[in-house]
Amino acid sequence: MENTGRKKVITEDDVRYVARLSRLRLDEKDVTMFRGQLSAILEYIEQLNEVDTEGVPPTSHVLSSMKNVFREDEPGVSLSPEEALSNAPEKKDGFFKVPRIIKEA
């Protein structure tokens, strides 16, 4: 991403990189289109930089008054294996079946 002054510009390489991280296959037309769309989104978000945040503590959440929402360590209801697997395109012996992935031996 190039940072020209305050304006951030999304390059076509940025689009390809993000697509790869998201396991999306894009053709060149998509890349051009998303470059424009993503840049527009960023530009829009950039407006937030105009707000003076001097002295405002950072937050990770918009609901600043809500804190400490816990549940107790009590068993809830799990799905039946049939339900759990009902959306799976492929399954076998109670497992989700996916294309072979080799990460570690």
Next chain:
Amino acid sequence: MSNKYETVIGLEVHVQLATKTKVFCGCSTAFGARPNTQVCPVCLGLPGVLPVLNRKAFKYVIKVALALGCDIQKTVKFDRKNYYYPDLPKNYQISQHDMPLAYDGKVTIVAEDGNTTDIRVTRAHLEEDAGKLLHDPGLPFSYVDLNRTGTPLLEIVSEPDIRTPEEAHRYLVTLKQIIKYLEVSDCNMEEGSLRCDANISLREKGAPGFGSKVEIKNLNSFKAVRDALAFEEERQAGLLDDGEKIVQETRLWDEKKNVTVSMRVKEEAQDYRYFPEPDLVPFEVRADLVEEMRASMPEMPRERALRFSRQYKLGEKDVEVLISEKDIADFFEQVAGCFDKPRVVCNWIKGEIMRHMNERGTDIRGLNLKPGDLAKLIKMVDDEFISGISGKDVLEACIETGKDPAAIVRKKGLEQVSDEGALEGIVEKVIAENERSVTDYKSGKTAALSFLVGQVMKATKGKANPKLAGEMLRRKLG
């Protein structure tokens, strides 16, 4: 390894917390269930669900943080770690990135010679575990079991303060001991509730900075960690001696061949695009919660070791054996509370009790032995009411049947005969029947006495009190 180099090791340990349910949903965390029977919309990552934090998991991390002397974050947030892999159906893991729940702690390890070293702990944070993948040999498929997905996981990262494979081993043993004392995880490596990855690099002695580091995975036991690090130390030293560079990479430990093997994957720089988890509101660690946790802490191993050597006047080695596990230390104290000869109790635990644990492949709880029963048994031996050998038999029967040791002694008729009246006739008979030994003894061959004692033991089927038999023989032959 030549002493030209210094080894630099850091360890990353993952511990599954022993909650009944997962960290963000109510599914069970029990090990060994049929695949995909402990899953719900939350841990399957179905759209529209919200995670809710398990209070116990949160408390457990605070306990560990206190035990490791960590600073604790005042406000806790979680972050999404984004990556695509089928063991993680949401395509992100809820973890903690820049603000770990606990940081800046230490683990104090004790070397063989009693010297202590502090290994600094960089951070300890709470995250969710991923699912399990099985690969079909020969077929282009993998199978996914998401039961483990969402199990609370505590990641503990050490500073690169460890200098030898042996120290790494001690660090792990000590960390496991601490966590087990806190009773927040069973630390069972076979079931994956404790896992470890190691980082190792070499640098010339005195050199500033670090060499290129290698990450080692697939370490399934503490022994594997030590062996893999020892292998890697040699491998890297050999390369450096030959003027070669160490490739920064991930290697797998092959336990059968005793070597590390390069994973040979293109190490694309990981980009997890962490950002704050918007589905969880922040958590405040209030002082009263920390105090509650502090108050609930047991006496930790190092403190207990000090107290044991003071209170029970036991040697360092004995103390280390007794405090190695909280349950063993508790058991010892319960027995010593009923029978006030700690050294004798310690010897029984170190010897017979641990032998039974090993033989049965169980921990001390698994023996189902009541501390009061062991105390009774030890007292009977100590009072010479039964012989030491009978004592071992009674212990065995006690563990097998759970019956009272005194009842077992009665039933087996093992009471040692310590009554002179009862032995009188037998001693006389042995003297009469063993003229040669009697003559030998009288002519100064004292060894003949043990033969005669042996004869008394034989005649009483081992029940005579050998000390008393000896005394009686000496008196009569005197």
